[in-house]
Amino acid sequence: MRAVIFVLALIPFLAQLVALPLVNKIHPLILGFPLFHFWLLIWMILTPIFTWFIYLIQKSRGGFDE
Amino acid sequence: MKGNLTSLIITAIIILLVVGIGFFAGRSKTSRSSVEEWSVGGRRLKSLLVWFLIGADVYTAYTFLGLTSSAYSGGSVAFFATPYVVLAYPLAYFFLPKIWKVGHAHKFTTLADYIKGRFDSKIFSLLIAIDGVLMLIPYIDLQLSGIQDTLRVAGTGYINITLVVILSFLLVAFYTFFSGIKAPTYTAIIKDILVWVIMLFMVVSIPIIHFGGWGNMMNAAVDQAPQMLTVPYHGPKGMLWFSTAALISAMALFMWPHTVTGVFSSKSAESLRKNSIVLPLYNIVLMLVTFLGITAFLVIPKGTDPRLAFLELIRMSYGGTMQGLAYSTIALASLVPCSIMAIGASNLFANNIYRDFINPKASAKGMTLVTRYMVFVVIGLALLFGLMFPNALISLQLMGVSGIVQIFPAVVFSLFWRNLSKEAALSGFIVGMAVVAFQYITHNNFGAYEGFWGILANIIVLLIVNPIFVGKAKERNNPVMETLFHSSAK
Numbered sequence: 435m436r437a438v439i440f441v442l443a444l445i446p447f448l449a450q451l452v453a454l455p456l457v458n459k460i461h462p463l464i465l466g467f468p469l470f471h472f473w474l475l476i477w478m479i480l481t482p483i484f485t486w487f488i489y490l491i492q493k494s495r496g497g498f499d500e
Numbered sequence: 501m502k503g504n505l506t507s508l509i510i511t512a513i514i515i516l517l518v519v520g521i522g523f524f525a526g527r528s529k530t531s532r533s534s535v536e537e538w539s540v541g542g543r544r545l546k547s548l549l550v551w552f553l554i555g556a557d558v559y560t561a562y563t564f565l566g567l568t569s570s571a572y573s574g575g576s577v578a579f580f581a582t583p584y585v586v587l588a589y590p591l592a593y594f595f596l597p598k599i600w601k602v603g604h605a606h607k608f609t610t611l612a613d614y615i616k617g618r619f620d621s622k623i624f625s626l627l628i629a630i631d632g633v634l635m636l637i638p639y640i641d642l643q644l645s646g647i648q649d650t651l652r653v654a655g656t657g658y659i660n661i662t663l664v665v666i667l668s669f670l671l672v673a674f675y676t677f678f679s680g681i682k683a684p685t686y687t688a689i690i691k692d693i694l695v696w697v698i699m700l701f702m703v704v705s706i707p708i709i710h711f712g713g714w715g716n717m718m719n720a721a722v723d724q725a726p727q728m729l730t731v732p733y734h735g736p737k738g739m740l741w742f743s744t745a746a747l748i749s750a751m752a753l754f755m756w757p758h759t760v761t762g763v764f765s766s767k768s769a770e771s772l773r774k775n776s777i778v779l780p781l782y783n784i785v786l787m788l789v790t791f792l793g794i795t796a797f798l799v800i801p802k803g804t805d806p807r808l809a810f811l812e813l814i815r816m817s818y819g820g821t822m823q824g825l826a827y828s829t830i831a832l833a834s835l836v837p838c839s840i841m842a843i844g845a846s847n848l849f850a851n852n853i854y855r856d857f858i859n860p861k862a863s864a865k866g867m868t869l870v871t872r873y874m875v876f877v878v879i880g881l882a883l884l885f886g887l888m889f890p891n892a893l894i895s896l897q898l899m900g901v902s903g904i905v906q907i908f909p910a911v912v913f914s915l916f917w918r919n920l921s922k923e924a925a926l927s928g929f930i931v932g933m934a935v936v937a938f939q940y941i942t943h944n945n946f947g948a949y950e951g952f953w954g955i956l957a958n959i960i961v962l963l964i965v966n967p968i969f970v971g972k973a974k975e976r977n978n979p980v981m982e983t984l985f986h987s988s989a990k
Contacts, residue, residue, distance in 0.1 A: 446586070446587065447590075447747075450746065451587075451743040452743070455739055458739065460726060460729045463722070466714045466718050468718070470576060471576070471579065471729075471787075471791075474582045474583060474586075475582075475787065477583070477586060478582065478780055478783065482778055482779075485590045485776065485777045498773070
């Protein structure tokens with residue numbers, strides 16, 4: 435389970451720091467945003483979901499202290 | 501050029517209203533009865549208030565004016581602030597509850613308190629305190645220059661700007677002295693409601709006024725300034741800079757003395773956890789406002805001082821009442837955060853410098869007064885430096901984030917890693933600071949954010965030095981380590 439938590443924690447960081455050269459483009463424009471900014475915007479919404487999953491896993495295992 | 505009287509009057513009314521709330525927040529005498537009450541609200545603040553204490557720090561005058569001006573002159577590089585404020589919270593999710601837990605168990609109000617307890621070292625704690633105060637005063641000055649610029653555009657010809665700036669900062673110092681942490685908490689609620697309403701209104705209406713809508717504005721940007729919509733790959737501020745700036749700023753957010761104050765005020769670790777999950781969403785307005793920097797580039801006359809780009813855009817788009825509301829929002833975003841910053845710095849001064857090195861026998865009552873009076877010293881110093889030597893401050897201001905983040909390994913690693921030795925953490929910190937200072941002196945960032953190279957050196961040195969002292973670290977045992985590593989073994 436620690437491995438799952440680690441991966442869930444790592445993904446938002448990879449997406450918003452490491453994967454950026456892949457999305458550093460203007461087109462396609464999505465919802466009025468260049469691809470680059472749309473990507474950042476989407477991760478603003480996805481990041482809390484990832485952290486929330488971690489929270490649920492930790493809670494169901496009854497401990498945050500590990 | 502004359503200012504705008506309507507907007508000046510509205511700004512004045514709203515500032516006075518908020519100052520009133522600042523005093524009202526501390527009407528109960530308990531607010532200033534002890535250091536713990538005054539600086540961390542007796543550690544009784546509920547989730548919703550903690551939200552504003554640890555979330556509202558992001559919405560300062562400096563972020564509005566700084567990010568729009570950097571988008572105006574540099575394009576999309578300014579959007580590093582989006583991953584920064586998003587990623588700060590999943591990081592915080594893991595370590596804030598632990599910091600809170602030790603803080604709660606041992607009555608800490610600063611990170612320097614924690615370092616002293618964790619490593620049994622007053623000297624290390626002193627260095628952390630000095631780093632905090634040294635980086636925070638220029639940060640307060642950034643806010644000060646925010647309100648100065650706002651008043652300059654709105655009030656030229658009507659008021660003496662320097663005098664008004666001094667007066668408003670003194671009012672903030674007084675209500676902070678009086679109400680303690682309650683003041684920034686309640687005033688932050690008003691500030692953030694205004695920020696959300698006014699900034700969202702601007703994000704929607706400014707594109708309509710100048711282009712007919714957001715979509716048209718974006719098309720114009722794609723046509724006229726495509727280079728501003730992506731991040732360059734080379735140069736001092738390219739992709740590597742973008743990612744490292746976001747990462748380092750995210751790590752630094754909860755190393756600031758004032759954000760930690762908010763953390764210690766929380767009633768429970770659970771409330772910090774829940775806030776950390778949701779807070780990234782709160783920053784959507786910040787991202788949308790950053791776009792207005794690019795809008796400004798398309799709309800306002802070329803050659804405008806980038807510092808004033810956003811204020812100019814607002815003036816050109818509205819004038820009158822709406823300009824007043826927008827300016828007062830920025831003025832509040834400048835004053836309100838100063839209150840909690842002053843509390844953070846005062847705690848460091850009083851606990852980790854005054855009590856530990858000047859007057860160890862200070863009584864509890866004496867300490868409360870010293871901590872509270874320090875607010876005037878901190879804000880006074882900020883005013884003095886900000887108004888008298890604005891240029892000397894620039895390098896320190898730039899160093900702020902990179903300098904404060906160097907305490908991250910000592911603070912955060914030591915929460916999880918029992919056998920991290922004092923010697924390793926301390927040498928990492930010193931080398932990290934030296935690397936940051938070296939880059940500012942030589943004006944070369946090697947393509948990445950300065951704090952990144954500092955943190956890299958910091959961690960490498962820490963890892964090399966630790967094996968030498970690991971024996972000593974294994975023998976070390978103290979109440980703080982007991983709280984961190986013993987109870988969790990159960």
